Structures are given as structure tokens and as C-alpha cells.
Amino acid sequence: MAEEKQLMLSIQDVSMRFRKEEDHSGSLKETVISAFSGKLKFTEFYALTHVSFDVYKGDVLGIIGRNGAGKSTILKIISGIMKPTEGKVDRYGNIVPMLELGSGFDMDLSGQENVFLNGAILGYDKEFLHSKYDEILEFSELHDFINMPLRNYSSGMIMRLAFSIATVVKPEILIVDEILAVGDENFQRKSRARMMELMSGGTTVLFVSHDLNQIREMCNRVVWLDGGTVRLQGPCKEVCDAYRL
Amino acid sequence: MTNIDLKRVGKVACLIYLTAVVLFTVGAWDRIFSASLFGVRFAWIYPGAVVLISLLLYFYLKHLRHAQEKGTKSAGLFFLQTMHRYRFLIEQLVQRDFKIKYKRSVLGAFWSFLNPLLMMIVQYVVFSHLLGIRGNVEHYAIYLLCGIVMWNGFNDCSTQSMRSITSNAALITKVYVPKYIYPVTKVLSASINIVLSMIPLLLVTAIYGLFNGLYLSKAVLLLPFGLLLMLIFCVGMGFFLSSLMVFFHDIEFLWGFVSTLWMYATPIIYSLSMFEEKGATWLVKVEQFNPLYHYIQFIRTIILERQSPAFSEYGICLAFSLGLFLLGFFMFRKVQDKFILYL
Numbered sequence: 001m002a003e004e005k006q007l008m009l010s011i012q013d014v015s016m017r018f019r020k021e022e023d024h025s026g027s028l029k030e031t032v033i034s035a036f037s038g039k040l041k042f043t044e045f046y047a048l049t050h051v052s053f054d055v056y057k058g059d060v061l062g063i064i065g066r067n068g069a070g071k072s073t074i075l076k077i078i079s080g081i082m083k084p085t086e087g088k089v090d091r092y093g094n095i096v097p098m099l100e101l102g103s104g105f106d107m108d109l110s111g112q113e114n115v116f117l118n119g120a121i122l123g124y125d126k127e128f129l130h131s132k133y134d135e136i137l138e139f140s141e142l143h144d145f146i147n148m149p150l151r152n153y154s155s156g157m158i159m160r161l162a163f164s165i166a167t168v169v170k171p172e173i174l175i176v177d178e179i180l181a182v183g184d185e186n187f188q189r190k191s192r193a194r195m196m197e198l199m200s201g202g203t204t205v206l207f208v209s210h211d212l213n214q215i216r217e218m219c220n221r222v223v224w225l226d227g228g229t230v231r232l233q234g235p236c237k238e239v240c241d242a243y244r245l
Numbered sequence: 246m247t248n249i250d251l252k253r254v255g256k257v258a259c260l261i262y263l264t265a266v267v268l269f270t271v272g273a274w275d276r277i278f279s280a281s282l283f284g285v286r287f288a289w290i291y292p293g294a295v296v297l298i299s300l301l302l303y304f305y306l307k308h309l310r311h312a313q314e315k316g317t318k319s320a321g322l323f324f325l326q327t328m329h330r331y332r333f334l335i336e337q338l339v340q341r342d343f344k345i346k347y348k349r350s351v352l353g354a355f356w357s358f359l360n361p362l363l364m365m366i367v368q369y370v371v372f373s374h375l376l377g378i379r380g381n382v383e384h385y386a387i388y389l390l391c392g393i394v395m396w397n398g399f400n401d402c403s404t405q406s407m408r409s410i411t412s413n414a415a416l417i418t419k420v421y422v423p424k425y426i427y428p429v430t431k432v433l434s435a436s437i438n439i440v441l442s443m444i445p446l447l448l449v450t451a452i453y454g455l456f457n458g459l460y461l462s463k464a465v466l467l468l469p470f471g472l473l474l475m476l477i478f479c480v481g482m483g484f485f486l487s488s489l490m491v492f493f494h495d496i497e498f499l500w501g502f503v504s505t506l507w508m509y510a511t512p513i514i515y516s517l518s519m520f521e522e523k524g525a526t527w528l529v530k531v532e533q534f535n536p537l538y539h540y541i542q543f544i545r546t547i548i549l550e551r552q553s554p555a556f557s558e559y560g561i562c563l564a565f566s567l568g569l570f571l572l573g574f575f576m577f578r579k580v581q582d583k584f585i586l587y588l
Contacts, residue, residue, distance in 0.1 A: 080421035083582045103419040120337040
């Protein structure tokens with residue numbers, strides 16, 4: 001190796017255990033009754049077992065696997081939303097998760113107010129948002145509607161606004177659950193280009209997709225999760241070929 | 246970790262401290278001069294206490310600067326850094342809650358003034374004229390209004406913050422944000438309403454006073470202390486209720502009942518002297534353990550008796566506030582990692 005690559009993320013021996021209570025109803029009465037009668041049963045279930053991998057600066061890491069392999073769980077653990085049962089994750093940079101667009105939107109507020117609310121939720125600061133506001137507006141093409149409450153927006157308009165806010169930063173680590181192509185054809189092209197630009201711009205990207213062609217196109221390394229464990233990890237081509245078989 | 250501007254923090258801290266000292270000194274001037282502590286006139290201790298606390302503040306700021314330069318761990322520094330980092334988010338969430346509350350109403354924030362007033366008129370007519378409960382309470386209308394404003398504030402804060410985690414489930418499962426922020430912002434946005442409802446309270450008192458010889462005194466300067474103490478209590482309550490709510494949705498219905506019970510158990514429409522008249526002095530003793538009684542009494546002393554509450558009252562209120570705050574905080578901290586599994 002010619003140059004030492006900078007470690008951005010280190011996932012060390014992470015396990016995630018879920019306790020599935022038999023038909024948990026979230027009711028105080030039932031919990032108390034079943035606790036007293038000794039019927040409080042748990043079925044334990046590991047979504048992830050001893051998963052370890054490292055991500056270096058500039059990597060575009062693809063995570064592949066079947067449904068229920070633990071892809072979303074590992075993304076949630078990496079972004080800090082969930083705490084792993086065992087193991088730990090070291091992060092060396094700020095993370096912007098793009099797990100679901102517009103989850104912080106409030107339908108009663110105007111588009112402009114939502115830009116600031118959603119931006120704050122994603123961890124941007126005030127000065128940054130003020131300086132980028134025009135760019136967000138420009139990209140979302142919502143000039144005439146920005147002062148209207150969000151409940152009057154079409155779903156396409158909401159997605160356009162959400163995408164524009166989420167991609168205005170250059171984060172050190174970007175977490176993407178499926179490539180985000182939203183809106184009409186024109187906007188899809190634009191958003192795809194924006195994603196490509198983000199991913200090629202030296203940002204470290206973690207990328208989950210079912211589309212192997214996309215993975216091959218974008219990633220340099222791939223982790224294949226199967227039933228909560230790392231089945232194979234390595235260079236993109238190698239893992240993708242193995243996955244296909 | 247972002248480096249925060251400790252100089253600015255220091256300036257703000259000094260400014261807050263100075264304001265507090267000025268408000269307290271002017272507002273509680275008579276008490277400071279008349280009260281004695283362990284046989285020593287309080288007036289002698291007071292200047293010393295002010296200097297001592299400012300010295301403590303100075304050394305703590307110095308410690309923080311030292312911790313920042315050396316990179317050592319410090320709970321205070323960590324708290325400040327977190328606050329600095331999420332300041333904008335807190336601001337936005339508070340704004341959202343406040344805007345949403347009156348967004349689609351014609352009168353908007355004016356309802357914050359109007360609501361306690363209307364409540365007071367209804368309750369005044371019902372309890373004073375129809376049922377004749379007023380007893381021997383002087384200035385019953387103002388007595389009632391103090392109680393209503395404080396109770397509504399508490400009820401609003403606790404109910405709002407109880408739902409703060411469950412109603413923000415969409416955010417909590419998608420983005421990492423310290424979860425303490427949600428109940429705290431709910432209390433903050435509800436506290437704007439409490440502060441706004443102080444305006445009709447003072448206004449009505451002033452107008453009422455013109456005809457009945459009840460004038461606002463400089464003790465009004467002490468109102469912020471009473472409100473702050475109650476808000477700390479509310480934050481503790483919010484931590485407690487919101488974390489329970491995640492695991493048991495029953496809490497919402499249970500709280501509806503408990504808060505109604507609590508309201509009637511608190512001397513809002515009646516007064517403790519009625520217990521005494523009926524010979525139920527044990528009820529008077531029980532009320533000493535009701536935090537809301539103390540917070541409401543705090544405000545009433547300021548407005549109706551036109552003087553600072555006794556220093557022991559400050560102590561009792563502070564003990565309740567910090568007690569519940571710490572209890573709620575540690576409980577919240579213990580279970581917060583499990584929220585995501587139940588949302």
C-alpha cells in the first residue's frame with residue numbers, strides 16, 4: 001500500500017439482539033399480568049452477529065444482502081440511532097444519514113420554515129442554512145410555492161424539497177439507503193447527477209441497494225451480509241460475482 | 246468536537262447571574278433585612294453569599310477553560326458543547342411547536358392571554374357566586390387566577406412533554422439526536438405560553454387593584470424565580486412521563502385521570518384555611534408534600550401579600566424541582582437506548 005488510508009469508520013464485532021415479546025401490546029395491564037403469571041416470554045433473535053468491517057476515507061462501500069439480512073440495522077447502528085447489544089462503532093467524521101427523506105417535515109409549516117427545521121434536524125447550523133438557502137430553493141424548483149404550507153404540496157414537491165435539503169451538504173460520511181431518484185424524469189436526472197457528484201467528491205459513502213448494476217457502477221468495496229453475519233467482503237467485482245451465483 | 250467560545254459563555258453566565266442578583270435583591274429587599282438564619286441576621290450573610298457564588302462561578306469557568314485547553318473530560322464542558330451543537334435544532338423545534346399551536350386559529354397567540362382569563366371568569370362565577378366556596382379568601386378573583394395560570398402551565402408542560410418521544414417517533418428512528426432534547430423543547434415551547442399568560446395575570450391584578458386596594462409591588466420582580474423553579478419541575482416530569490409513555494401507552498389515559506385528581510387536590514379554587522375551619526388540619530399537613538401547592542403559593546405570596554416568599558419556601562420549591570429533575574433525568578438516561586425498540 002503506497003499511502004496510509006485514513007480510517008473513517010470502524011465497526012468492531014457488532015451484535016444486535018432483539019427481544020421479541022410474544023404479542024407485545026404495549027399495555028400496562030397486560031405486562032403486569034403476564035409478568036406475575038410468569039408468561040412474559042421473549043424470543044431472542046439476533047439481527048446481527050459479530051459484524052466487523054472498516055471504512056476508509058473516500059471509500060464507496062456497498063452493502064448487499066437479501067431482505068432481513070441486517071442491512072438497515074447496521075446502517076442504524078452506524079448512524080447512532082441504535083445502540084448495539086455488543087461491540088462498538090468508532091466514527092471519525094460527521095455523518096449525514098439519508099435513510100428516509102423528509103421524516104422531520106411538518107405539514108402545517110411553510111416550505112421555507114421546513115427547510116430550516118429539517119436542516120436543523122440533519123445537523124446543519126444556522127449560518128450554513130442561510131447561505132445555502134437560495135441553492136436549496138433553486139434546486140428544488142419550488143420558487144412559487146415556498147411560502148405555502150406543506151400540506152398543500154404534492155408528494156412529488158415534498159420529495160423534491162426533502163432531497164434538495166438533504167444533499168446540500170458535503171458530509172464526511174454519507175449513508176444512503178437506496179439511490180434516491182425522486183420526482184419527474186427531469187428531476188430524477190438532476191438528482192441522480194447530484195448523488196453521483198456527492199459520491200465522487202471524496203466523501204465516504206455507505207450505500208445500500210438491491211440493484212447490483214448500481215453497486216458495480218459506484219462502489220469500490222462491498223460487504224455482503226447474510227443472516228446477520230458478513231458472508232464476504234472485499235473489492236466490488238469479487239463480491240458481486242460471488243453474490244450472483 | 247467543536248470548540249465553543251467560552252468567553253461568550255462566561256459573559257452570558259455573568260449577565261444572567263447579575264440580573265438574578267439584582268432582581269432578587271430588589272424584589273426580596275424587605276425579607277433580606279428582616280429574616281434571620283440560625284440566629285444571624287440574613288442581611289449580614291447576604292453580601293457574603295453573593296460574593297461567594299460569584300467566586301464559585303469564576304472558578305468553575307476557569308476550570309472549564311482549563312478542561313477545554315487540556316482536552317480533559319468535564320461534564321459541564323460536555324453539556325455546553327452539546328448545547329452549542331444542538332442550539333439551532335432546539336430553537337427550531339421550539340419555534341415549530343409554538344407556531345403550530347396557533348397556526349390555524351384567527352386570534353393566534355392572543356389565545357394565550359384569553360384562555361386563562363375566560364377560565365377565571367367561569368370558575369369565579371361558579372365557585373364564588375353559585376357555590377360560595379370563596380371562604381374568607383381576600384381578593385378571591387386574583388387568588389383564583391394565580392392558581393389557574395400556574396396549574397394550566399404545569400398541566401400544559403407535562404402533557405406536551407409526555408407525548409414528546411412518541412410523537413417524534415418518525416425522527417427518533419431516522420436521525421440521531423440526543424433524546425433529552427424532545428421533552429426539554431416541549432417544556433420550553435409550553436413555557437412561552439406560561440410567560441405570556443403572566444401578562445393577563447398582572448394586567449387583571451393591576452386593574453382589579455385600582456378598585457380594591459391591591460397594588461403590584463416590587464416583589465413582582467421575583468416572579469421569574471417562581472416560574473423557573475416550576476419549569477425545572479416540569480422538565481423532570483417530562484423526562485419521567487415521556488419515557489414511561491414509550492413502554493406503556495396507558496400512561497396517557499392514566500395521566501389524564503391523575504392530573505385531574507391532582508388539580509382538585511391542590512388549593513386552586515379553595516384555600517387551606519377551609520380545611521382548618523372544618524378541623525381537618527391533617528389535610529393541611531398533607532398539602533406540604535404537594536409541590537404544586539408550593540409553586541402556586543409562591544406566586545400568590547408575591548402578588549397577594551406583595552412580598553417575597555419566606556426563604557424556606559425557596560428551599561422547598563428548589564428541593565422539589567431538583568429532586569424530580571434528577572429522578573426523571575436518571576430514569577430517562579437509563580432507558581433511552583431502549584426507546585427505539587419500542588417506538
